[in-house]
Each structure stands twice: as structure tokens, then as C-alpha cells.
Amino acid sequence: MAGTNRRAAPARSRRGTRTRPASSAAASTTGAVGVEPRKRKFFDYPRSGYTGLHRWLPSWRFVLGSFVTLVFLMLGGAVAAYSSVTIPDPNADNTAQTTTVYFAPESADQPHGEVMGTFAVQKRTIVELATLPEYVGKAVIAAEDKTFETNSGVDPVGMARAFVNNVRGGKTQGGSTLTQQYVERYYFSTTTDYVGKAREALLAIKLARTEDKSKILERYLNTIYFGRDSYGIEAAAQSYFGKGAKDLSVSEAAVLAGIIPSPNNWDPAVSPEKAEARWNYVLDNMVDIGALPAAERAALVFPSDTLIPEQPSQSKMGPNGLLLQMVKKELGGAPLKMSEDDINRAGMSVVTTIRKPLQDMAVATADGFRAGTLEGQDGAVPAERTKYSITSVDPQTGGIVALYGGPNNELDQRNHATYENVQGASTFKPFTLVAALENGISLNTTYNGRSGQKFPEWEGGTKPVGNFDNENFGNIDLVTATAKSVNTVFAQLNIQVGPDKTADVATRAGVPGVNPQNLSNVLGTDAIHPVDLAGAYATFANQGVKFPVHVVATVTNPDGTTAYQAPSEGERVFQADVMADATYAMEQVVQQGSGRTWIKPLGRPIAGKTGTTNDNKAAWFVGFTPDLATAVAISQKAEDQSDESITGFGGVKHVTGSTWPAFVWQSYMKQAFTLPPYSEVKQFPPRANVGKKPTATPTVEATPTEAPTEAPAEPQVVDVPNVEGKLEADATATIDALGLVVVVQKESSDTVTTGRVIRADPRGGQVPVGSTVTIVVSTGPKPQATQPPPTQQPTPQPTQPANAGGNNGGGGGNGG
Template sequence: MNFFSTDVKFLALPFAQANYRNDLRRTLLALSAIGVLTVFVLLGGTLLSILPRLPSLDLVTDYRPKIPLRIYTADGALLGEFGEERRDFTPIQEIPPVLKDALLAIEDARFYEHGGVDYRGVARAVAAGLTGGMRQGASTITMQVARNFFLTPEKTLRRKLTEVMLSYRIESALNKDQILELYMNQIYLGQRSYGFSSAARTYFRKRLPELTLAEAAMLAGIPQNPSKHNPAVNPARAKARQELVLKRMLQLETITQAQFDEAVAQPLAVSQRMQFEAQADHVAELVRQELYARYQGATYTQGFNVYTTLDKAEQNAAYESLRRNVLAYDQRHGYRGPEAYVELPADANEREETIDQALAKHPGSDKLIAAVVTEVSAKRIRAEPAFGDTLEITGNGLRFAARALQPKTPLAERIRVGSVIRVSQDAKGHWAIAQMPEVEAAFVALDAEDGSYRALVGGFDFYRRQFNHVTSAWRQPGSIIKPFVYSAALEKGFSPATLMNDAPLSLPGGADGQPWEPRNDDGYDGTLTLRRALARSKNVVAVRLLQAITPQYARDYLTRFGFDAAKHPDNLTLTLGSGSVTPLQMAQAYAVFANGGHQVSPRLIEKITDARGQVLWEAPAPSKEDRQPVIDPRNAFIIDSMLREVVSSGTGAAASQRLGRSDLAGKTGTTSDAVDGWFAGYAANVVAVAWMGYDQPKSLGAREFGATLALPIWADYMRQALAGKPASERTAPPGVSYVDGDWVYDEFTGDAGVKALDVEMSPLDSIFDAIRKIFGD
């Protein structure tokens, strides 16, 4: 019996274990069901709490992006942009297929197939969230739109569920193309660029239709991490990401193997900062100030488009001319030495970081690039720029700084390892040592008939000194003021044929009780006509002429041209340019001679439109009938003829030689000790002024004059401005006669010239003149 009982218990044990396993299974299933139910309850509760708080979809259904202020030339070239966000709105139909394919390949290949949410991806993301964080990526394009427009970047389950629910609502409100359009215009892509159109301009200086496959793939790789995949900041990571995009496109068969190979091999020129079609930073700032005065904070977000009167080709010609001639002056006066010096660590990583930090303090200036020297000898320099590979300078590229490579050169002026230098590259790709100039310059050109700006360059580099020398630099004008004194003299009965005595002059009133003795730069010529005296820029004759008409009369007369009388002295130094003018003021003044006697007001803004192109403001059309003459048309005609003489055979003859035209008129100006160099002149309907000098006034050099400093800037610009325009001739207005080889007012015909000679020449002067004619100076 006992045996039987024991055997039964032994036989019953497997059945007991089986029941235990079944019970355990049922328990686990029950717990799982409870767990799932709990999750669904929690999710349901979360969803119910989220639903009432879902934001309105107005942001996407009535999309109004923050579009910056943009400024254009009259012919539509972009010259400036202001706003926290660089953004263009581009309709989906205008976005090239290659860019859409690249983006979808890497971000959401099934975009046109799913309903807004990738369930498998969401499941992975939710599971990761329940176990401690959203580490799994699951966002479709639609979900990214929901997040970018409505949500914060925090990674929580609640935020993810909100994103999913918003995605369904977006998909029900918009079609797929509309959603993709929103995404491609809204997404941040680094360097303050929002949307792919803006990014294309920022990184490649291109419009979207101009992008290559390689460029499109690089842009498509940025959204995942704009700071790491930004090609301007991290070209290596951007390249790796680009190749991943191209591989996905190849897998999806949107490109062929040949296209893949070509795109991977294509070198990309990535811009380091925003570039514009017209180089006009000073103009952009003038417009920005004007728009802010009108619209305040809305200026930077409402998408205002401002069209200026500038001509793109002329503006770029002015910019290039000014920089080229400033650098030419700088080269004439020698190399000053490196900009800075840094001690380079031995460790490669520390060395690279030190170079980066040093170059950050010396930003590039257009084609002048900063670099840190890593190897140096008398025949070769190797240096690291802020971008690209190590560059090498040899041969002629070292000539400008040859002295700085000699061991006997003072240490501060010597180029050595660790020196921060400037380099530039020629059209053949050869590098040369250069330097940032210390001198400044300005250039402005106006339409002489209506005052509209054609070009303006306010300084060598706007980002170095945000100061507009055209509008704000008050400088001594030197001899370019003389034509206005001559103009005043015409109203007193003088003519270009009036004879004056170019002989030494001693007057009371000099410094320390000494006599004042104005001098010519090129000696004395005895008796000569006013026409010839202006052409040769004779200082002594100009002083004698001002004596005759009085400084007070001339000073008052200057106001007709827009000059401020308070800025000019009430003494004889006025005629030598001891007052103060701005380049813009001088351009306005010369326009009076160019247009026959009318004063013009500078006009920069042609029209303002909103983001949709609707005109908000437009300048009234200029009318010749509304203009009032400020000087006699006869006066303007005669001074014009004298200014043409200056350029054909006088101090401005280099302009005629450079341009080969007979209708140029203008005047050189050089102040005492060559502190300021000027050229002001015009042809056809274009009047322009060029200036060069130091912000802290000092001599530009004993051999420098307006003809060597400013005239080349003027002439190089005028070559573009006058291209294709025939030479212009002036017709004599009524009331002037050509008498004895020159022009004179009809009422002053007869003995006006003799009277002037009698007034201006003392008996002693006459004796000196006679002796000079016999024996010379």
C-alpha cells in the first residue's frame, strides 16, 4: 500500500509541474494584458489631455514666413539683406527635382506613400521613450513640420504623441506637395539660412535651379544637424553626409552609378559668408536705416523689397576700381610686416586650435585672406588659411615682402613661423603676399540730370570700419573747389581769356606774424589766362582771383551748389580748399556744371514692395520742368569748357589718355602735404567723385597727387559707365559770344580782360613778369 501510494505521488509530479507552468503562463498573460491595458489607458489619457490643447493649424495653412529685408539694384541684382533669418519663399513647383529627390532619399523616402506617420519608426521611438528617453529617430517630413512650427525640441513621450497627432491633422489639411513646400522653406540649414533657396545662395552663391547633384546632396544632408553638417563650418562632416545622401539616392535608383561617381568626385566651392550680386555694403546700410525709420521692427521680418537706383555693372566697377587702386597705392608704399604673431604649439590638435583662434581675429576682406605661417624660408612660405588646404607662396609671390624675409629685419616686421599674414590669389591660382591697406577711399557717382545714385562705395571694407566716407567724411577739398571760385568770378565780369599774373605773392596774415605766401606745385608761369591757370591748377592765380571778387562773395556763392558756408573760411585760403566737404556734396556740386546749371538732390530708393511684390512706395518721376537753375546756364557752359581743358591738357590729362574720349570734364585736387587726394568730374550724364586719404589725416606721400590717387579710381569706373555711349557736346546758350579765342558773357565783351589784368597786377608784379619772360623762372 505504501509502495503504491509513493508510486502514485511520483507519477502525479509531472502533472503538478505542468499545472504550475500553465498557471504561470496564465498569470504572465494576465499581467501582460493588464500592462498593455495600462499602457493604452495611459496613452489614451495622455491623448485625451493633449487633444484639447492642440494648437490651431493657421501657422501652416496660412503660412507667413519671416522674410528679411532685401535690397536690389535698379536692374534687379541683390546687394543686401537684413533679418534674423535669411529666407526665401520658393513654391514647390520651382524647386528642382534633384533637390527634392536628395532630401526625400535621406529624410523620408516613403513621404508620398505614408499617411504622415511611420508606424514602425514611431513604435521604436515610443519603446525607447518608455525605457528612458527618445533615442530612436522616427520623424517623417510631416512630423518635422509639426515639430518645427508648433513644438519644442525636448524629447518626451508627451511631446512625441503631440507631434504624431499634429501630423495627422496637417496631412488632413494639406496635400503632400504643400507639406513638402512648407518644410523646404522653413527648415534651418545653418549660417542663419532658413529654407533651401537661402542656403543655396549662402553656401554656393547660386539660385536653386543652378544647383548640381553634388550641391543638392550636400544641402539635403544638413537638416539632421545644421551645426555639424554645415559645409562652411565643418566641410569634412558635410562631405561625409553628402556621400551618404548620394548612396541612398543610388539605392532608391533616383540616380545612376555614373551620376553617383561624378557627384562624389565634384569639388565644391563653399562660400564662407553671404555674398551678393552687387558689392554695395555701404548702400545697403543707408537703405536699412531709411527703412527702419519708416517701419521699425517690421523692417526685418515682413519681406520688404527695396529697389535702388544703382546700376549693377557700374556699382561693381566702382567697388573693384576703388579696391584695386587702394591696393596699388599700398603696394607703392611698401610692406609693413605681419598683422600679428602667435606661438604655435607642438601638439597637432592644439596647433590647429591656435591657428583657428588667431584667424578668427583677422577675418578675410574679399580677396585678401588671412593665413598663419607654418614654414618659412627666403624662397618659400607655407601658410594655413581659415579654410582649404595649406597654401604655398614662391617666386614673384614673395617679392612684395622680400625685406620681411631677411634675418636682419626687425622682429616685429619679419615673417616667421606663427606670423599672421595676408595673401591673395591671381587668376592663374598663384598666391602672393599682400596686406590690408591702412589708407581709406570713397567713390560716388550720380546721374547729373536727376540726382539718382549710380554707384557708391563708402570705404575699402565696410566690415573693417562701418563708416560711410561718401556721406560722412568731412575733408579738405583742395583744388577741386577752384572751379566754383572761377564760376563766381564769371559773374563779376571775368572770362576764361582774362589774363592774370602767376608770380610769387606775399600777403599779411600768416602764422606767427609772418607773411602768407601761397605757392604753386610746379613753379610760376607769369601772365596766363584763367583758362590755362585752372587747367594747370595755379594756386597763386586762384588767390589773386579770390582777392578780386572777395572771399565773402565767393563764400556766399558756394551755397548755390549745396555747400555749407559755415564749413568754409571767410579768407583767401578758401580758394585753395581749406574748407570741408563730403564726396557726396562735391558730386552734387559738379552736377550743376554737368547739367547746365541745376542743383540736384541725391536719390537712392526707387520703390519699396512687400513680400508679394505689391508696391508700397514709389519715388515720383523726376521732372525737368520742376528744376530751378542755381547758376546762369552761360556760366555752366563756360566752366564746362574750362573743365574739359583740365582733362584734355591740364592736371587731369591722364583721364583722357586712359579713356580716349573728348567729352570728359573734371578737376584734380591735392591738399597741403598731400593729406587728401581728389578727382571730380563728369561725362555724358554721369558725374562722379573719388577721394583717398587716411582717417587720421597724414600725408599720402610727397610724390602723390589727386592725379595719382583718385583719378585712376574715377577713370576705371567711367570706362564702364560710359561704355557704348557716344561723346557728348555742349551747345552754347544764348548770351555768350566767342571773342578773341574764348567765351565771354555778351554784356562783358570789350575790355573785361584788360580790366582784370589792371586790377590784379601791381607795377612791381608787372616788372617781375617782364623779367621772367626774358630770363625765365
């Protein structure tokens, strides 16, 4: 109304409202002509005509349009990718390459020695799905992909879940369906990157549309790895149950299906609890998918009674088969960390440290000992339950150059050098000796060697420490105590230096896990692997420079590149002067102690130690030259696999370290000394006479370069006596009295009477105490060619006075 006084209400101000442009408003109000409208922008952002937050928010039309466009682009890309995917030729095993293991080369110009064995994808028998019970396939479906028969080949939810988990840094997951696993194994071997997974997914979709699911399942069953070197369901059925796949029961099929994700770890022989848990999982899933009635499932029991132990293939039987197992174990460890499946497919060349001529000698010695045919054995044979091993290590590299761990036949497949735990007995005494030398206790230090002494620190003084056969010694130095293996002296020495020092020396040398709190560890109460003790004595032989014990020297990829090479530098873990004195004391074990009967006649510098446990349940001889360290261990298991006393044989009632172990050691090593790498007679460093000041434990270094902080004391020198023409016993006694080491060699002579010295080297002059003097003793005229009388060594007899031991107060070694 024109005449009203009512005031018009003001316009409501709203945030983000759309406003009309002023020009447009004016034009529409006035009706003016000729004003050109404002041009619209191609991309109207920020949005014109809006204020506030709405100006910056895209319109719903834009959002919808963008989403639809993106969807169509993705669909188009997926269609294009799907169309471009072609089904490749099956990979199967045709691209899998055999990994070949070689012995060490015999000369520098050879890349490797003879073939030791191979690892390959060979244990497979193809079977048709139609020949198998339906529940075999159903068990695998229940274990790996319950929706296999209805899905499109992929599981988007599972893939998304796995992707998110992997991005978050969780344990790697695959999210693969059975079809995707089939694609990976049958066509592409192994895929880990996301691009490869996408390619697998597309191919899985295509195969699910173009191939029958039963054919996919059949190929999957014939391709997948089940552990025990078995590829495919048929080989797996034979390996785990000793029957064909067509004869598997429901329970047995569920066991095999359950271990597919991790067959080596979930093998019922390795982890029975995990295997049974997976068995239950598979059977429950079979009920869920309608493949097994619930009542039948409830009645099933885990088929432990039909499971069989893993049976090594004939190509991996025998002592060399044990070596191949060691190679595989090292390849699976750092730094390569290869799975067994990788090893079987990788096509690598693996050169080991095993020297075939020496390995053949070790095996021949072990076989001859079992048969009673070694020279001097006179037909005596060990009991069937008596087990033994021979291990040789190169001190300059740490490489195992020969190892006999057992026959590895149908009756005994255990590696007694690497698996067996044998009490170390008196072979541990050198560890305490080294600890004493490092703490300034010299070899000249004397202790009371009387048997049956009680010490307050030793089991509260309630239990006496005894020597072998309760033999009493007076006040003797550490050289004599080592040579005679006197328990009471070493008990006092370990009390003085501390059992933690003994354990530390053992660990640094190469024997882990020694109890540092147990005073009787000096008597070898800890159970160890013979290969570790051989490695520790190799550290002594290398005068304190340690190399890790190993069997793999090099690994070469199929393209010729180097995948792995064993370390070429060692660690100095003991000072050279300490090693010189320890070696000198251990030489006396051979020259005047428990090794003199069998080891001394080899006629060259050898250091070592015998060892015998309480009740003679284990016996050792471990010895070394500068070039080779060898451990011989003999033990025995009862029918229940508990330790029992070694059955005596060949006139030896109680098997001690100085009897059959020393006999086997010399039988083997005298053959080894004929080989070029070991034929040269090499001397040990002379005695250093450590002890005027404590010798500090050296800091472990990465190189073998010696850097002593102070020079050792000047060694005492003596005149070398003239012993030519003397009887061997008189000459030996004369040289021994001067603190010199006697090495006896035999030689025929037409002019010097049998048993008398032909010559000595050196013949005269002055030498440091502890030096070696070699005497050559006449064996009489050369025998006529028509009358070659065989030289027979006596059957091993216990040298009781040398085997200090018996009651040890700690349940460890007898000392022999």
C-alpha cells in the first residue's frame, strides 16, 4: 500500500549465500539495454556468486561428475589391463635350476673340486585330480581358500586387508586366493612386489573365467611345496605317510593341507603342536564348507600313528649326505638366509671347504674302525651302540676340511659331530690353563697333585677331588699337570682364576655355552658338539687367531656373480705368547703324557689333549699341528638314548682318551700327513715363559695382526747335547731333562744298531728352552724284499698313570 507507514524488514544475512552481481541487478531493475553479460570461467574456482565457506567447496555436480569420471577411467584401465594380459606358458619346473655342491678345489687353478651332491626340484609325481578322493582337494580348499569354488579368482577384501597391514609395517601378508597362489607358482615362481601381485590378480581373474576350477586345483596340488623335499601331493603323501595320495585318509589329507603355508616349520616331526593345531583348523573348515559331516569330524584323531620320519633320499645317504645337510643349514643362515625351496630352485654353485682326499681318509678310517680292519686293531670292533666322529678344521681359515659324523644309513642318520652333545671331560683343561697364563700364572707355578684333596670352594669342601686311579703326585708344575691330566691341580687352578674365566676362554676359542658359575667346568662337565671343540683347538693351532668354523667357502649365482664368500680375516682372541706356552704344555701330553703311546710315534710336533668322562661314557683325543686340528670323540647311547659307559673291546676294559680315540686319531692323521697340504713338518713357536707379569686378555680385533703391548721375557737357552749312538730312551731322557721337546723319527741303517740314535737335528749349539730336537733312531738294516715282516702296533691299552682323573667332585671328566 502506497500510503502505509510499515517499515520493510531487512534482508536476512546468511553466511555463504549466493549474491547476484550488481550489474545484473541493475540491468534487470532498470531494463537498460546494451549491457553485455559477464563471461563464465571454464573452471569456476573459487566459485563466483558465493561467499564464505561455500565459495571454496566444489558443487555436488562437480563432485559427482569427478567421481563418475574416475570410476570410468579405472574401469577402462582395468578392462585394458585385463585385455592385455595373456596366459603365459607354464613355468612348472622347467625354469628351476639345480644347485650343485662341490668339494674344495685341489689346486689354485681349479674353481672347485668334484661334485658332492645337488639340490633340485626333482621329487614330484604328477597325479590327476580324478584319481584322488574328493576330500583331498576339499581339505586343501578348506585350508587355503574356502570360497575357491565360487570366487572370481581374487579376494578384494583379503587383498585390501593385507595391503593395509603391510603399509602399517605389520607382518607381511599376501591376501592371495588359491587361484592366485596357483598363478604365482605355476607361472611366475615367486612374486613379492605390488605390480607383480596386480598382474597375478588379473591373470587369476582371467583363468577363473577361462579354465575349469578342477583343472586349477589339480595343477595347484601338483605344484605346491609340502616340505621334506617334496613337491606335489603325491610326493608329500609318500614322504609323510609312506603311501600314495589316492590312499590318504581324511585325517592324513588334513595334515598335509594344514602345513602348506610353512611346511618346514609345521612338519609334525618338527612342531607336532602346530601341526595338530593346523589339522584341527582344516577339519573345522571342511565342516564349514560342507565337505565333511560334523559327526565324522568329531570322531577323527590326529594320525600320529601313521606318520613316518623323514627318509633321506638315496642320493643323500652316507657320510656325504651329512655334509650336504650342513651345507643346506649354512645356506639357510646369515647372511643368505635362503629357504629350502629357494635352495632347491636357485641354480647356484656352492664350493665347500671339504677336501675330498682328506674326507675319503676320514671315512675310510671310520669304516675300518667299525670293521676292525685298521692297522694295529687286530680285528677288535666297537659295540653297535658305540658312536664316534672325526672332525678336521683348517686353523688358517676355520674351514671344515673333513668330517665323519656317522654312517647316515637306515639305522643311524644322526650327525655325531654337529648334533651329538658330548661331555668335554679333560679337553677343557687347556681353557683353564690359558686363563691362568692370561692372568700372569706361569707354567712353572707348582701345585699339590695329591689325589683326594678337599677344597672349601669345591662343593663346600664336602667332596674330594680325585685323580685317575687315585694316583698321587707331589708338588708339580702346570706342564706336568697338563701332561698327566692331574685333576687336583686343575681344580686348584680354576679356583684361583675363576670358572668364569675358563668359560670366557672357551667361548672366545669357539665353544659356546660353558657354565661360568660351575667350578668343575675345568673338568669338562658341559656337553658340547665335537665340531665346536675342533674349532676351538684350531684357534690354539693358529696361535690365538680365530676364524668361524664353516663348511661353505663360496656361493656363485647362475649368472656368475658371487653371492657369498667366507670371511678371509680372523680375530685375534688370544695373545701369541700365551698361545706359545699353552701349546708347549699341550705338546707334553704327546711327548710324556697320555698321548705318547699312539701319537708320539707319528714323529712330528703335535699338541693335544685326551679326555675321559666319569664312568667312561665319552672319550676324546683332540690334537693339532700348525696346519690341522682334529677331534675324535667316542660315546655310547643306551636303547633309550641316554648316555651309557662305552663298551670295552680289544682287550681295553675301560675306554679312555688315550686308548681307542688316540688310536683312531693317529690312524687317520698318519694318512693325512701324506697329503701335500700337511706333509711338511712344521714347528710350533718356542715357549715364551709368560708369567712375570699378568698377560691381559686382548681386545678382539678384526685382523690377525699381532700388536703385543710388551715384549715377552728373554727365553732361557741351553746347549744341545750330543746323543748320537745313545739308546733312544737315554737320548730322550737327556734332552727332556734340559726342557727341550723330543721328536723321534725312525730310519733303517746298516751301520747303527737297532734302537740307537743315528743323528740329531740340531746337532749342537744353543737353543731356547722349549725348542724341538729331532732324533733319528735306527730300525736296523733294511729288510730284504722277499721277507717284508709286517710291523704291528700293539692293541690299544689304557695308560692309566697318564690318565689323571677318576673322582672329580663335579661329575665331569676322568682326566684321561
